[in-house]
Amino acid sequence: MNHSEKKMHGEDPRDKALCRRAFLKAGAGAAALAALGPGGGLVRNVFGKAAGKGKVLILGIDGMDPHLTGVWMKQGLLPSFAKLASRGSFKRLMTSTPPQSPVAWSNFITGMNPGGHGIFDFMHRDPKTYLPVFSASATEEAQKTIRLGDTILPIKGGTVKNLRQGRAFWQILEDHGVPATIFKIPSNYPPVPSKQRTFAGLNTPDLVGTYGTFNYYTNEPAEINEDIGGGRIHTAYVIGNRVDAKLPGPVNTFKADRPESEIDFRVYLDPAAAVAKIAFPDREIVLKEREWSPWIQVRFPLIPTQSVSGITRLYLKEVRPNFKLYIAPINIDPADAALPLSTPESYASELAKKFGPFYTKGLPADTAALDNGLLDEEEFLAQDNQVLEESRAILDYELNRFDAGVLFYYISNLDQRQHMFWRLLDPKHPAHDQALAGAFGNVIEKTYREADEILAQSLAKIDKDTSVIVMSDHGFNPYYRSFNLNTWLLAEGYHKFKNPFKKVELDIGFPSTDWSKTKAYGLGFNGLFINQSGREAEGAVAPGAETDALVREIAAKLEAFRDPDTGEQVILRAGVSGDIYSGDHVAEAPEITLEFNRGYRISFQSPLGRIPRDIVENNTAKWSGDHMGAAEVTQGVVLSDRPIKAESPALYDLTATILQAFGIERPEKMVGKPVF
Amino acid sequence: MGVLNAVLGAVFDAFFAPLASLGPWPGMIAVSVITGILMLLIFKKTSNQEGIRRAKNQIKARLLEIRLFKNDTGRTFKALGAILAANVRYMGHALRPMLVMIIPVLLILAQLNLRFGSASLPPGGQAVVKLTLADGVGAMKTPIVLRAEQGLTVETPPVRIEEEGEVDWRIRGDIPGRRLLTFDIGGTTVEKIVSVGQTQPAKVPTLRTRSFLDLVLYPGEKPLPKGSPAAAVEVIHPSQRLPLFGGGVHWLVAFFVLSLAAGFALKGVFKVEI
Numbered sequence: 001m002n003h004s005e006k007k008m009h010g011e012d013p014r015d016k017a018l019c020r021r022a023f024l025k026a027g028a029g030a031a032a033l034a035a036l037g038p039g040g041g042l043v044r045n046v047f048g049k050a051a052g053k054g055k056v057l058i059l060g061i062d063g064m065d066p067h068l069t070g071v072w073m074k075q076g077l078l079p080s081f082a083k084l085a086s087r088g089s090f091k092r093l094m095t096s097t098p099p100q101s102p103v104a105w106s107n108f109i110t111g112m113n114p115g116g117h118g119i120f121d122f123m124h125r126d127p128k129t130y131l132p133v134f135s136a137s138a139t140e141e142a143q144k145t146i147r148l149g150d151t152i153l154p155i156k157g158g159t160v161k162n163l164r165q166g167r168a169f170w171q172i173l174e175d176h177g178v179p180a181t182i183f184k185i186p187s188n189y190p191p192v193p194s195k196q197r198t199f200a201g202l203n204t205p206d207l208v209g210t211y212g213t214f215n216y217y218t219n220e221p222a223e224i225n226e227d228i229g230g231g232r233i234h235t236a237y238v239i240g241n242r243v244d245a246k247l248p249g250p251v252n253t254f255k256a257d258r259p260e261s262e263i264d265f266r267v268y269l270d271p272a273a274a275v276a277k278i279a280f281p282d283r284e285i286v287l288k289e290r291e292w293s294p295w296i297q298v299r300f301p302l303i304p305t306q307s308v309s310g311i312t313r314l315y316l317k318e319v320r321p322n323f324k325l326y327i328a329p330i331n332i333d334p335a336d337a338a339l340p341l342s343t344p345e346s347y348a349s350e351l352a353k354k355f356g357p358f359y360t361k362g363l364p365a366d367t368a369a370l371d372n373g374l375l376d377e378e379e380f381l382a383q384d385n386q387v388l389e390e391s392r393a394i395l396d397y398e399l400n401r402f403d404a405g406v407l408f409y410y411i412s413n414l415d416q417r418q419h420m421f422w423r424l425l426d427p428k429h430p431a432h433d434q435a436l437a438g439a440f441g442n443v444i445e446k447t448y449r450e451a452d453e454i455l456a457q458s459l460a461k462i463d464k465d466t467s468v469i470v471m472s473d474h475g476f477n478p479y480y481r482s483f484n485l486n487t488w489l490l491a492e493g494y495h496k497f498k499n500p501f502k503k504v505e506l507d508i509g510f511p512s513t514d515w516s517k518t519k520a521y522g523l524g525f526n527g528l529f530i531n532q533s534g535r536e537a538e539g540a541v542a543p544g545a546e547t548d549a550l551v552r553e554i555a556a557k558l559e560a561f562r563d564p565d566t567g568e569q570v571i572l573r574a575g576v577s578g579d580i581y582s583g584d585h586v587a588e589a590p591e592i593t594l595e596f597n598r599g600y601r602i603s604f605q606s607p608l609g610r611i612p613r614d615i616v617e618n619n620t621a622k623w624s625g626d627h628m629g630a631a632e633v634t635q636g637v638v639l640s641d642r643p644i645k646a647e648s649p650a651l652y653d654l655t656a657t658i659l660q661a662f663g664i665e666r667p668e669k670m671v672g673k674p675v676f
Numbered sequence: 677m678g679v680l681n682a683v684l685g686a687v688f689d690a691f692f693a694p695l696a697s698l699g700p701w702p703g704m705i706a707v708s709v710i711t712g713i714l715m716l717l718i719f720k721k722t723s724n725q726e727g728i729r730r731a732k733n734q735i736k737a738r739l740l741e742i743r744l745f746k747n748d749t750g751r752t753f754k755a756l757g758a759i760l761a762a763n764v765r766y767m768g769h770a771l772r773p774m775l776v777m778i779i780p781v782l783l784i785l786a787q788l789n790l791r792f793g794s795a796s797l798p799p800g801g802q803a804v805v806k807l808t809l810a811d812g813v814g815a816m817k818t819p820i821v822l823r824a825e826q827g828l829t830v831e832t833p834p835v836r837i838e839e840e841g842e843v844d845w846r847i848r849g850d851i852p853g854r855r856l857l858t859f860d861i862g863g864t865t866v867e868k869i870v871s872v873g874q875t876q877p878a879k880v881p882t883l884r885t886r887s888f889l890d891l892v893l894y895p896g897e898k899p900l901p902k903g904s905p906a907a908a909v910e911v912i913h914p915s916q917r918l919p920l921f922g923g924g925v926h927w928l929v930a931f932f933v934l935s936l937a938a939g940f941a942l943k944g945v946f947k948v949e950i
Contacts, residue, residue: 240839268837271838275832286846294802
């Protein structure tokens with residue numbers, strides 16, 4: 001099929017890419033520089049020492065699955081996990097609904113369910129525009145400015161705000177004089193105010209304000225497609241043995257027309273050998289073909305007195321016959337952070353001084369580049385291995401100085417690799433490739449073993465007064481089949497197009513929808529919203545009894561829906577917000593949260609409002625494992641060196657358990673209960 | 677110039693040697709204070725001390741006039757004009773010592789830059805080596821080989837850039853010490869020192885050249901011989917700063933602050949009118 005045919009059949013590679021990263025790229029745009037201007041502030045002291053000698057070490061391993069852990073523990077592949085389990089417990093840990101990482105980790109951070117902390121999805125929606133917005137953070141640009149010609153000078157600096165509600169457990173520990181170091185916990189960007197050492201994790205943007213936008217320069221026509229999720233592809237013109245190119249940076253908010261900042265760079269290719277020199281204004285590097293560069297700092301000039309710097313790595317994929325250069329998303333430089341990364345602010349620069357540059361972007365692995373075939377499996381793993389190496393080095397440093405309170409340490413690799421390599425573990429997956437499976441079919445198992453080594457590294461460093469908890473936010477499922485929620489709503493008559501003969505809408509933002517006749521729409525990875533009058537811009541359903549009846553009707557139909565090809569139930573439960581959530585923010589939740597059966601997930605198209613032809617279709621993407629299922633089929637794990645008494649522990653119970661370890665009473669709004 | 681660099685280098689080596697084990701600051705402070713005194717003495721000997729004194733007194737008098745006659749606008753403007761003229765005379769008196777001082781200060785700065793400007797390659801650290809060829813020596817037609825002695829590794833083949841007359845490699849420092857790169861350029865040998873794993877104030881020569889200005893500014897190595905097929909050889913070391921309160925300060929800032937502070941503090945002792 002050619003490109004347009006693929007697009008018509010919903011198999012456009014760009015569709016695959018329209019997952020969370022595409023949304024972020026489309027929606028975030030200019031955020032990065034809004035927080036520039038007067039910033040900095042004085043370096044604060046790290047929080048003081050706790051009374052008492054008890055310590056708690058928590059390893060947060062994103063996506064660690066209880067089934068796989070159990071199987072490989074039995075096979076003796078995970079000796080450290082087995083050792084910990086034999087001393088205490090190994091149990092399934094009930095995840096959040098939905099089991100998306102920002103939601104699940106917010107449950108853990110606050111000890112509340114989404115109705116309490118207000119994070120229901122990677123993305124929320126603006127009812128006035130029907131467009132997605134970030135759920136985790138919001139950027140407010142400078143409110144007071146002076147304009148001099150086309151230059152805008154901020155008088156009062158902009159801010160970035162963490163939208164998660166409720167207090168984080170380390171803030172409560174701080175109230176009671178218990179020190180904590182919280183490294184890269186998700187859903188903590190920007191880091192909430194604290195004197196504790198904290199470093200932002202998942203949701204931390206790159207320098208251009210997205211969750212990660214790589215740049216790829218090539219002269220291979222087949223690869224030149226400038227509209228992919230999570231990255232930008234640039235046409236490279238090799239003239240003689242030279243390539244002149246530009247690296248795009250953040251939007252320049254110092255200029256009235258807000259142009260994209262950029263820096264010029266030049267690549268010199270040796271006429272014969274597969275080697276090149278890449279010259280940036282402040283730095284030159286020499287790379288051989290298929291070689292990664294170390295971190296390099298790139299500085300984007302904004303106005304004569306202002307610039308912003310970030311860090312990136314380059315990969316010279318090919319010199320000849322085609323030129324291919326990959327530049328990783330530009331991370332915020334921890335040594336010179338343009339956006340808030342840590343509390344105290346000096347913590348980021350302290351680590352940078354000790355370790356040099358390191359990944360600061362929320363999820364460092366470049367899954368988009370692998371998904372789009374711009375990095376292959378080996379190249380992806382080479383990059384992700386560096387993430388792991390950096391992470392282990394910093395963990396070692398923190399373990400060496402862990403003398404009181406709580407140390408939480410987050411590891412992202414297992415989640416990212418299960419997303420991308422499940423297809424090679426599972427012969428039933430539509431994207432399974434036997435040849436690739438031979439080389440990379442053991443990547444997930446190997447990553448579990450690496451996690452086991454990290455636990456061993458940690459156990460070797462701690463003393464007898466330290467309690468150990470290993471936990472994950474959710475488990476993993478295969479992602480075989482995609483469900484197009486908005487297509488289903490259209491088929492069931494809950495969603496209407498202006499043109500009744502139109503069947504497909506592949507643009508985002510519902511441009512063809514007749515809102516006056518539309519009763520419901522899907523936005524986000526698990527959310528269904530009623531088009532409610534008085535709340536939505538063009539609401540068509542009255543709040544109260546009419547909405548309630550409609551919600552029950554749709555929920556029943558969703559649960560009754562069967563995959564036309566397999567006969568399987570697609571949605572195990574259509575959770576009605578009032579039934580599944582409690583707390584001050586229930587009203588902000590989607591009316592229905594889709595809890596998928598194992599093997600199913602929302603499609604790549606539906607979360608942004610695209611409406612392809614088929615209701616259910618095969619997932620042939622490399623993004624092949626996922627965790628959008630019902631909580632009971634997507635449970636995480638908890639391992640502890642103490643026996644867990646709770647029958648069915650949940651994420652928010654661990655929060656209460658941490659407070660209990662230091663004799664701190666649970667806050668009134670915390671729903672979790674101690675597990676010991 | 678090469679001889680002068682060699683002599684100065686030996687003097688500075690002898691000066692820094694007993695202080696090297698104490699870290700970078702003692703040497704920097706000592707050089708700055710001595711330079712401050714040296715500048716004071718040059719200033720005293722080469723400036724019109726009486727003229728400077730007279731110009732300063734005139735400025736003071738005119739400032740007093742402005743204060744006393746602040747309601748008389750015409751007189752205030754006249755006094756301002758006189759202050760401006762006195763300032764010009766003052767600068768004129770300072771011009772000659774400045775011209776005299778510029779050469780020794782430049783030579784001192786070059787020696788300090790050699791020791792404090794660039795960081796030695798950390799063991800395992802990488803650097804780009806840039807060979808600029810002399811006019812008429814083609815990057816493509818001339819066989820060029822780079823060899824490294826033990827302690828250094830040449831990690832890449834050369835990148836030959838014909839239009840720039842340049843060849844680049846990437847090297848890695850392995851074992852601390854002063855290591856040698858040897859370029860064979862069509863049968864002619866050129867050497868370049870690379871500093872690995874050395875701490876301030878060790879000499880970190882970055883550029884070896886035959887241009888006169890570069891010889892003044894980069895005195896770390898002998899100039900390239902006349903007729904050499906290489907016009908310059910550069911190893912791009914990371915820049916470094918003097919450690920200060922957990923952060924860092926550029927050596928040039930430290931030098932000027934310290935030398936000026938020493939000069940102002942000791943001007944009474946040496947009876948110098950500045």
